[in-house]
Amino acid sequence: xxxxxxxxxxxxxxxxxxxxxxxxxxxxxxxxxxxxxxxxxxxxxxxxxxxxxxxxxxxxxxxxxxxxxxxxxxxxxxxxxxxxxxxxxxxxxxxxxxxxxxxxxxxxxxxxxxxxxxxxxxxxxxxxxxxxxxxxxxxxxxxxxxxxxxxxxxxxxxxxxxxxxxxxxxxxxxxxxxxxxx
Amino acid sequence: xxxxxxxxxxxxxxxxxxxxxxxxxxxxxxxxxxxxxxxxxxxxxxxxxxxxxxxxxxxxxxxxxxxxxxxxxxxxxxxxxxxxxxxxxxxxxxxxxxxxxxxxxxxxxxxxxxxxxxxxxxxxxxxxxxxxxxxxxxxxxxxxxxxxxxxxxxxxxxxxxxxxxxxxxxxxxxxxxxxxxxxxxxxxxxxxx
Numbered sequence: 496x497x498x499x500x501x502x503x504x505x506x507x508x509x510x511x512x513x514x515x516x517x518x519x520x521x522x523x524x525x526x527x528x529x530x531x532x533x534x535x536x537x538x539x540x541x542x543x544x545x546x547x548x549x550x551x552x553x554x555x556x557x558x559x560x561x562x563x564x565x566x567x568x569x570x571x572x573x574x575x576x577x578x579x580x581x582x583x584x585x586x587x588x589x590x591x592x593x594x595x596x597x598x599x600x601x602x603x604x605x606x607x608x609x610x611x612x613x614x615x616x617x618x619x620x621x622x623x624x625x626x627x628x629x630x631x632x633x634x635x636x637x638x639x640x641x642x643x644x645x646x647x648x649x650x651x652x653x654x655x656x657x658x659x660x661x662x663x664x665x666x667x668x669x670x671x672x673x674x675x676x677x
Numbered sequence: 678x679x680x681x682x683x684x685x686x687x688x689x690x691x692x693x694x695x696x697x698x699x700x701x702x703x704x705x706x707x708x709x710x711x712x713x714x715x716x717x718x719x720x721x722x723x724x725x726x727x728x729x730x731x732x733x734x735x736x737x738x739x740x741x742x743x744x745x746x747x748x749x750x751x752x753x754x755x756x757x758x759x760x761x762x763x764x765x766x767x768x769x770x771x772x773x774x775x776x777x778x779x780x781x782x783x784x785x786x787x788x789x790x791x792x793x794x795x796x797x798x799x800x801x802x803x804x805x806x807x808x809x810x811x812x813x814x815x816x817x818x819x820x821x822x823x824x825x826x827x828x829x830x831x832x833x834x835x836x837x838x839x840x841x842x843x844x845x846x847x848x849x850x851x852x853x854x855x856x857x858x859x860x861x862x863x864x865x866x867x868x869x870x
Contacts, residue, residue, distance in 0.1 A: 507853040513718065514827050514852065516834055529711060530760075531753040536711045545859050547717055548809055549828040621818050625825075626840070644806040648814050 497533035504528060504535045512539070513546040553593065556611060557638040558629035565593060576636075579668035588677045589643050596639040598656060598670055603635045606658040611637060616651040616671065628656075646676040683707065687749035690741040701741065705734045708756050715760045720767065729767070733759045804863045812862035820855035823848055 504525065511517050512525055529536045557565075565572060570592040577583045579600040587594045603609065611628040614621050630637050637656055654670040686700040694700075712733045716726030736759045740746055746755050813821060822841065826832045834845040834852070841848070 506857060507849065510853040510856045511849065514834075515831075516849070526715065527754070527757060529714070530708075530757040531751075533707065533711070536714060540710060540714055541860060542856060543714055543717055544804060545809070545856055545863065546828050547721075547723075548804065548806060549813075549824065550721065552806065552809075552829065554825070554829045622814060624818055624822065644810055647807045647811040 497537050500532050500534040502528075504538065506538075506542070509535075509539050509542045510546075513542050552644075553640045553642065555613075555623055555640060556625060556628050556630075557595070557640050559631045559634070559638070561629075562595070562638055577670050577672070579670060582671040582673065584673045584675060585641075586675045586677050587641060587643060587646075592642065594641040596641060596670075596672060597634070598637040598639055598654065598668070599635060601630075601635050601637070601656065601658060601668055602660075602666060603630055603632050603658055605660045605662065606630065606632065607661050608659045609637065610657045610659070612655045613639075614653045614655070615649040616653050616673075622649070622652065630658075641674065643676065645674070650674040650676065679703065683752050684749040687741060687746050687752050690738075691744045691746070691749070693742075701738055704737065704741070704752070708737065708753075709734065712756065712760055715757070716764065719764045725767065729760065729763055732763050736763075804867070808863055808866050809859070812859050812866070815862060816855055816858060820851055820858070823852050824855050824859075827852055 508517070508521075508525065512522065517525065529539055553565075554561075562572075571590070572593045572595055573591045574595045574597050575583060575585045576597045576599055583596070585594060585596070608626075609628045609630045611623070611625045612621060613623040628637060639654065651673045652671075654672065656668045656670075658666050660666070681700075681703070683704065686704050688694075689696045689700040690704070709730050712730045713726045716729035717723065720726055720729065733756060737752075737756060740755060746752055748754075813824065816824065819841065823837055826837045826840065827834075832840070834848040837843075837848045838845040843851075
């Protein structure tokens with residue numbers, strides 16, 4: 496147990512530090528304090544224990560370049576192509592690192608922007624909403640990355656994808672996924 | 678030894694006192710978690726952060742023995758300065774740098790053993806990823822977006838503010854509240870398990 500600090504650093508300052516949101520002077524002063532103060536350093540570690548795993552975690556949607564990087568690192572990736580309107584029931588185990596739902600059947604060649612929303616089936620609670628989602632233009636698909644760490648999340652989800660074309664037209668596709676974690 | 682101030686430990690090492698070995702180990706143990714966090718913040722990589730612990734711990738031991746710590750009361754300044762210089766060198770190398778080469782290894786085998794013990798003592802393993810995602814899912818949608826955009830897309834508060842039609846100040850407040858909620862959720866789950 497570290498001795499208490501007489502001038503403890505505020506939580507919001509520590510969060511700003513780990514979000515790279517302090518100016519150079521503030522950052523230097525904070526780092527000098529953290530190196531001298533075991534108590535504030537421990538608290539900084541508690542922030543980092545949340546932010547850094549998040550930073551390393553896969554985002555829910557991958558750009559094609561990110562997928563290529565994962566492949567080049569030797570990750571075990573299994574693809575699950577899904578067509579609009581389809582109900583997919585994939586079995587996801589620890590034998591793969593990334594289970595990639597390839598949400599296909601879209602016309603993305605002229606898309607300017609794609610929005611993505613994933614809801615819990617049954618409650619309609621929105622779990623993820625991304626207004627400017629990365630997408631695979633050449634493959635006409637969105638790449639939704641799933642893995643065993645999602646096992647504690649709701650398994651049955653509905654995904655809505657809206658693409659906004661350069662001609663002002665909007666198209667929409669819906670996918671239903673009932674995950675089975677094994 | 679655990680209750681002695683840093684400056685006393687520094688003096689024992691510099692004087693080659695009977696307590697020297699234990700003092701060296703205690704200083705390494707104290708600074709290792711702080712060096713690791715500095716490395717994690719600037720190198721964004723756990724393995725390189727642990728390399729930094731070894732590099733800085735070895736440099737600290739050598740400086741202590743050579744009496745190069747001018748002000749024992751501020752040994753932390755020496756450690757921070759060494760962290761900054763080492764990170765600059767690691768970045769300049771633009772590749773994963775080994776902590777020491779073979780020749781150095783023979784010379785400072787003892788130091789390395791101490792530094793490695795210190796590295797092991799940082800022992801901060803972070804929460805299970807499944808718990809982290811579960812807690813993240815419990816945040817409201819706007820907070821989730823801010824966390825995602827900050828830490829996964831690396832957007833600034835100003836960029837996020839423009840995207841979500843908020844002020845940058847709002848984003849900062851929502852961001853630290855979200856992080857506090859995540860931290861509490863993880864602590865509660867850890868206690869429950």
